[in-house]
Amino acid sequence: MDTDVNRPKVSVVVPTHNCGPHLDPLVSSLERQSLPPGEFEVVFVDDGSTDDTPRRLAALAAVHEHFHLVRLENSGWPSRPRNVGVEHARGEYVFFADDDDWFAEEALERLYACASTHDADIVVGKMAGHRRSVPRELFRRNRFDATLANAPLIDSLTCHKLFRRDFLDKHELRFSEGPYRRLEDHRFVVRAYLLSGRTCVLADYTCYHHQRRVDEGNVTATRMDPAEYYAALREAIDIVDAHVPPGPLRDRLHRRWLRNEMVERLRGQRLIDAPEDWIARVVAEIRDILRERFAPGVAAGLPPLHRALAYLAEQGRLADLRRLAEWETGVRAQADVRGWEVSGHTVTLTVAAYLAAGDGPLRFGADGRELPVLPVDGVDPPPGVPVASGATKVDLVARHAQTREEIFLPVTVHTERVPEGDVLRVEHVVTTTADFGALAGGRTRGTWQVKARVSGAGWTRDTGLALLVHCAADGAPPRVENERSFFSRLRRLAGRLRPR
Incomplete structure (x- = not known):
């Protein structure tokens, strides 16, 4: 020593x-x-x-x-x-x-x-x-x-x-x-x-x-060579396999790489912007790892979107991957403030939030599994096969405008599932009562933006609520501002016109 x-x-x-x-x-x-x-x-x-x-x-x-x-x-x-x-x-x-x-x-x-x-x-x-x-x-x-x-x-x-x-x-x-x-x-x-x-x-x-x-x-920001990259990934898998026996824990650890380093590259704008020949090489590497290294429970435990991407990759369905990616660029979080009030150091806020796709809410199947309705066929597992749920959840997050620090606010959530024919529309009503005198250990000085984070089925999307919480000093009582109010817009305009 x-x-x-x-x-x-x-x-x-x-x-x-x-x-x-x-x-x-x-x-x-x-x-x-x-x-x-x-x-x-x-x-x-x-x-x-x-x-x-x-x-x-x-x-x-x-x-x-x-x-x-x-x-x-x-x-x-x-x-x-x-x-x-x-x-x-x-x-x-x-x-x-x-x-x-x-x-x-x-x-x-x-x-x-x-x-x-x-x-x-x-x-x-x-x-x-x-x-x-x-x-x-x-x-x-x-x-x-x-x-x-x-x-x-x-x-x-x-x-x-x-x-x-x-x-x-x-x-x-x-x-x-x-x-x-x-x-x-x-x-x-x-x-x-x-x-x-x-x-x-x-x-x-x-x-x-x-x-x-x-x-x-x-x-490390340059585009990777698929053969080299996935050879390196196999070495990481080897380390897990040398220490963790087959079973749920090993599957969960493998799932992290399948989700983050594999199928995440095949979704949304990221796939659309990539060269087609490069995507084809990535898909070939993913297919080989799925077939050679991962137990069936690895892909089965993915959220529905990721599981669909893994299945399309294993089947080499490049056109369907592109179709899904183009549709996914329209998936977003939607949130509306239903009410808020300030009492001393405490801010109480109620928000309605959901995942949206295209012109309306994202639809889910009504068979009890809440799988999202996707624009490609043949990717949902048959009924009776155990799969990860597609259910969504909502968090309210305070993000410091200057430092980017994020704090999860305490929430209570009421979920409404509204049948629309053979599908469901899922909306969440979320309430928080947050003590801005004690937030971040009392380090509250500055401006905090409150946003809704909607997660589920393979998406995590944030959307701002147009509410700013201003604290003049650490632990000071908060002042809440609606960015979309007339007087807020007027103050911002005056600030831009003020001589420097």
Whole structure:
């Protein structure tokens, strides 16, 4: 055990390559950390940049004693810089960050406190997404003994987490530098989850802001080669199969890749915009994995839309995949505010919400399974075959306009199922009574947008409610504004016309 009293609590490892000014938000967030500089370090590992990134990093290291720079020949991928960063890291824990993301001010302090209090090998901090999706269900609440069996950890497979350094060394956990570089974080993280003595999820504070750059500058943003990508995915499946016996848990873990890395590529605008020959290659890879690697329960447990996509892919029905994708671009959430009031710090709000398609509500079959009515034939399983339900649900979410932090509001839901011939129209009436004095641990200063999130049958769609909740200071009484009111529109117009 390392007895160095000067050992940092946390080492932040950051691979960099030609990031230039995109690095600034990360650096600023590290300079503002509540954890004292003497208790953490930052190891920048530059992967052969050809711009002024090395000069920028060297200047930072000259000013900040806890910032360090390691320079490498270009490897073309984050794996080697991360591995080298671990070897140079002295911290008790290691956090892997990307050069264009950033931390909340108390992130490192809170992550380390959680790890230390619960003797955790891994801590997964809540993330906010900027032009990219991040896990949602995982962060509904804190979890201090999370496993792949009792929590949706499998939804979070990026490496932006806190790992005990001794744990990484004990199990020789490093990122793959072999021929299959894609999904290297999946293989690293899923193996770490399976080996971890304790994994914690810190959900009551947004620790990490994960973004997709407007210029798509991230090296992993380029279109993947299907053969290489799915060979890498098979390696991730191999790791699960080596640790988890056949059965419901293995099926659920496999299902994550079938849903996210396979059929999600075959839906909506994403498929419409992709070259036809590339889609054909993706479909061929998915078909082979479905037939060779997955038990029947994997696809059967998918939501109805994803299950239909998997079936069409396995059958090679490319024209029907395109027809379904074109129809799906019209699926959206619809929500209307039925009433709201403010009493002290409390906002009470009632909303009616549903999934819509085309000119009206999405229709569901009336046979008790609530499967959505899709524009392609032959994709519904026969009656009597166990399948995942198509039932929908609604959450109300407060999203901070400046930080993008999202908070689930407490809701009660009444669902109305209205028969229309041989189909159903499903609508939800949702009520929340939310204490905006205590929201986000009392960190309420600023403007919050309230939106409805309708989930079910394979869709998750958000829609804003045109209600803004303004808090003048942390814990201050809220003021609710209807964006669509005449006076609200007048104030916005006056703001635009005011001289700068």
